[in-house]
Amino acid sequence: MSIPKHHPDPAMLVEFSAGTLGTAQSICVAAHLHFCEHCRNEVLRLDQIGSQLLSQSEPETVDSNLFDSVMSKIDELPEEQEIKFDKEDLRFPLPVAKLFNKAEVVPEWKKMSSSVDVAQLVTGQSDYEVALHKICAGGKTPKHSHSGKEYTVVLEGSFSDESSVYSEGDFILRKEGDEHQPMGAQNGECICLSALEAPIKLSSPFGFLMKPWLRLNPM
Amino acid sequence: MLGTKIANFENKPKPSAKMGVLNSEKRSDQWSLLLVDVGLNRSRKSFAQLFAHFAPLLKSFAQASRHEGWFPGLSEDLVQEVMIKVWQKAAGYNPEKASATTWIYTVARNCRIDMLRRKSNTQHLPLENEDFWHEPDEETPVTLLRQKRSEDKVQASLAQLPPEQDEILRKVYLEGKSHAEASEELGLPLGTVKSRVRLALQKMQILVAPEFRDELL
Numbered sequence: 001m002s003i004p005k006h007h008p009d010p011a012m013l014v015e016f017s018a019g020t021l022g023t024a025q026s027i028c029v030a031a032h033l034h035f036c037e038h039c040r041n042e043v044l045r046l047d048q049i050g051s052q053l054l055s056q057s058e059p060e061t062v063d064s065n066l067f068d069s070v071m072s073k074i075d076e077l078p079e080e081q082e083i084k085f086d087k088e089d090l091r092f093p094l095p096v097a098k099l100f101n102k103a104e105v106v107p108e109w110k111k112m113s114s115s116v117d118v119a120q121l122v123t124g125q126s127d128y129e130v131a132l133h134k135i136c137a138g139g140k141t142p143k144h145s146h147s148g149k150e151y152t153v154v155l156e157g158s159f160s161d162e163s164s165v166y167s168e169g170d171f172i173l174r175k176e177g178d179e180h181q182p183m184g185a186q187n188g189e190c191i192c193l194s195a196l197e198a199p200i201k202l203s204s205p206f207g208f209l210m211k212p213w214l215r216l217n218p219m
Numbered sequence: 220m221l222g223t224k225i226a227n228f229e230n231k232p233k234p235s236a237k238m239g240v241l242n243s244e245k246r247s248d249q250w251s252l253l254l255v256d257v258g259l260n261r262s263r264k265s266f267a268q269l270f271a272h273f274a275p276l277l278k279s280f281a282q283a284s285r286h287e288g289w290f291p292g293l294s295e296d297l298v299q300e301v302m303i304k305v306w307q308k309a310a311g312y313n314p315e316k317a318s319a320t321t322w323i324y325t326v327a328r329n330c331r332i333d334m335l336r337r338k339s340n341t342q343h344l345p346l347e348n349e350d351f352w353h354e355p356d357e358e359t360p361v362t363l364l365r366q367k368r369s370e371d372k373v374q375a376s377l378a379q380l381p382p383e384q385d386e387i388l389r390k391v392y393l394e395g396k397s398h399a400e401a402s403e404e405l406g407l408p409l410g411t412v413k414s415r416v417r418l419a420l421q422k423m424q425i426l427v428a429p430e431f432r433d434e435l436l
Contacts, residue, residue, distance in 0.1 A: 010426055011398055011413050016351075018391045019328040023336075023344065030351040038427075044317065044366075045425040048373040050328060050392045051321035057393075059275030060282060063295055067270055070302045071263070077307065095350050103345065124336075124344030 004036045004169030013039060017046035024128030024195040027095050028151040028171065031193050034093035035169025092155055096193055099123065100132060107132075115139025115184065128195040135159055135184035135192075143181040148197030150174040157190035159183060246367075250319035258309035266306060269319070273305075274298050277327055283393035284331065288338050297334060301327045318370060325352065331395070369424070376423045384419040387412055 008016075008029055015021035016029045033040050085094075089101040099121040100107060107119040117134040132155070135141065151173055158167040161180040166172060174180070184190045246252075250272065256265040281294035304326050312322050329348035336344060380388070387405075390396045396404065402412040420426040 010417060010420065014391060014416055014420070015397055017328075018395070019332045019348070020391060020395050020397045026348075026351050027346075042425065042427065044321075045369050045373065045423075046420075047317070047321050047325055048370055049377065049388055049423070049425070051318065051324040051370075052374055052377050053389060053392050054276055054280050054324045054327065055320050057276050057279035057283070060278040060294075062274045062278050062298060066274065066295060066299060067267065070270065070299055070306075073299070073303055074306050077303070095346055098346055098350060122345070 002167050002169070003038075004032065004167070004171065006164070006166060006170040006172055007036065007039055008032060008171050009173070010042075013043055014046060017043050018050060022127060023123055023125045024130050025151060027099070027123065027130060028153050028193060028195050030095050031093040031153040031155065032169055032171040036171075096121075096132070096155065099130075109134065113141065116141055126198060128197055130193070130195045133192045133194055135182065135190045137184055137188050138186045139184040139189075141182050143179065145179040146174045146176055148176055150194060150196045152192050152194045155191045155193055157188050158185040159190045159192070160185065246314040246318065248318060251314045254305075254309055254312050254319040254322065255314055257306065258312050269305065270302055273323055274302060277301050277323075280327060280393065281331070283389075285394040285396065286331075286335055288335055289395075293334065297327070297331060300330045300334065304330060316366065321370070325349075373423045373425065380419050380422065384415050384422075387415050388419055391416070 012021060012025065012029060016026060021029065033043065083098070083102055085097055085102070089097045092100065100119065103122060105122075107121055109117040109119045112118045112133075115136045116139060119132045119134075121130045121132065123130045128151075135157075151171070152166075153172075154166050154168050154170045156168065158165055159182050160166065161182045163180075165185075250269065253262075253265040253269050256262045257269065277298045278294050281297040282291055301323070305323060308326065312319070316322075317325075326349075329352070332348040336348075377385070377388075387401055390401045390404070391398070398412050398416065399409060401407075402409040405412070417426070
């Protein structure tokens, strides 16, 4: 496994560690951490801030029955149902494996262009559209610009654009107005996780008349 | 970090169940030893001691929350949920990796997010927050010594942060504000909030540029 060269902004890691990062971004950060020992250690150190603040908190008396209540719940705990992952599932980071391989309805790959397939993931939030993209070897995507933020993490293989080559674990943030033309590597297909910010909030009373926004940007 | 590496942990030499046997590679603080005892021996006595120490801290942590949708009545629910998780997951606690306090903080953070998500979501998210902290199996262990040193550094330097940096970290970690929300509340530009956080992290030597990874600490 190569060492990722593109990392999330430290502010994102702080919010991840503090637990204030949105679901979609958290999935992307977790996917990056799967590949990046450097950032994993950084998060471990960041967790120590929370730990210190917790241990310095002014203790608050808890209800005198709380301990007994916890103990009786412990005695009634059902056996933990573990989801079994095989090796094939775990080639992806765990949250992706759960959302893709182990989803109640396994997402389908759909053709988006001659060289790109996409599979939408159900993540229980609507601020970002989270999906997997598969670019075939040497596949060219159309040049496009972004209408909102997009986070991308390479899960398998590599792709390149005008500015760099991105390999497994690389974390890429595209901002509004960025323009680029990603291209799959020649030597094999590339699978990426991406979270694309919803450009329009359907807040108007006629929102239902508008189509749910369509993903036009492949990467 | 949370119970997902049980198999690996079993392969390592087991931490002595007899407490008090210490050497440089064992974590020796009282809470970590108790937590290991709960994990290995399902000791209710040790669990009771952990509860007596952590439940009041966790309640205080819960009461500090200013998350949207959070109200003080949830505090003891959170304490209860966290302590049950501690019991369930204790076998996965790896004292080489983190102190018991840090581990319990991560359990509390994850439970808090899951509780908030359950309250606010109409759609079901098939993930629990601890899934985000799953570690791949080929993990190279961070040595305890290095880990300890960084904990001591964070502890010592957190106490010496200028008030404006301390304030923001508290807002983020305890109240659960994003950088953007903190900037709005404090009437500061987002850039200022981010740079204060970054200065604090540099002081605590938490941030290390990727190119220096090998010289870490």
